[in-house]
Amino acid sequence: MESVGLFVILVATGFVLGVLSGLLGIGGGMLTIPTFRLALGLTAVSTTATSLLVIIPTAITGALSHIREKTCIVWLGVSMGVGGACTSAIGAYLATIAPSAVVMCVAAAVIGYSAFNMLRGAIKQYRKPQAADAKEEDGRSDGAKTEAFADRPTPKKCLFGFAIGLIAGLVAGFIGVGGGFIMVPLMVAVLGVSMHQASGTSLVGIAILAIPGVIEHIILGNVQYLIAIAMCIGTIPGAIIGSKLCSRFTDRGLRLLFGVMLIIVAFILVINEFVAF
DSSP states (O other): OHHHHHHHHHHHHHHHHHHHHHHHOOOSHHHHHHIIIIISOOOHHHHHHHHHHHHHHHHHHHHHHHHHHTOOOHHHHHHHHHHHHHHHHHHHHHHHHSOHHHHHHHHHHHHHHHHHHHHHHHHHHHTSOHHHHHGGGGSOTTHHHHHHHHHOOOHHHHHHHHHHHHHHHHHHHHHTSOOHHHHHHHIIIIIOOOHHHHHHHHHHHHHHHTHHHHHHHHHHTOOOHHHHHHHHHHHHHHHHHHHHHGGGSOHHHHHHHHHHHHHHHHHHHHHHHHHHO
16 A cells, blocks of 8 residues: 555656646756655665656657647757757766765756746846737747747757757756756747747757766666656656646746746755755
8 A cells, every 4th residue: 555655646746747847848857856865765876867767758748749839949959958968977977076065056056046037037027018018918928039039940049059958968967857947047048039939948958968867877777667657657647738738828927937946946955955965
């Protein structure tokens, strides 16, 4: 009975994680890591390995749903994913030689900064004239700008995406997550992509970025497959629902939700460090 209860809890947790992943464009590692580490007592390496395995099918499912909903810039996601795959191993290596407290504090600082920028953008949108707010009713206040960006893929734009992926991969590998919390704010702030498009595009990048790390952990035997399967049973349908819910939010609403989510995650990371380790 105990194992059945644990299975149900993991599926339910995975479902919530999947909804947030599909809605906000995050891989979910920031939630799976404290869950596996604090609630299940997995070792640090098994936590990271199992989290990465859960991230891939979750991100792929969410990305495919966003593609069907036309809230995804595929070529940009691929550019970021390739860039992230190039540096994620470097970040993982740096994490092995750095004290765990440093890793968690860096993660909390980066996430806190991203949350500040996202919330600041939402507040600026709130202060816009009502005419600008009216454009937001379909959930795409930056839609025209995003469409112009997406319709003209050029080597320069692909390079920008690749550069964002390099940064996200390094930080994600260092912390052991998917990197959506880095890619989404950078797409919004640097490239002018709307939150709706950024969420779906981020999932494409995450799915590619996480592959090298997962392969390495599988070879080393670090993955807890039963836990990963239980989580994915929940995350996969959750990601589909989350991606469909995305269009129901205004751009400002998604920014606020993403910013609040990042703040919560930053606190979780700090608690995870000082309680679990």
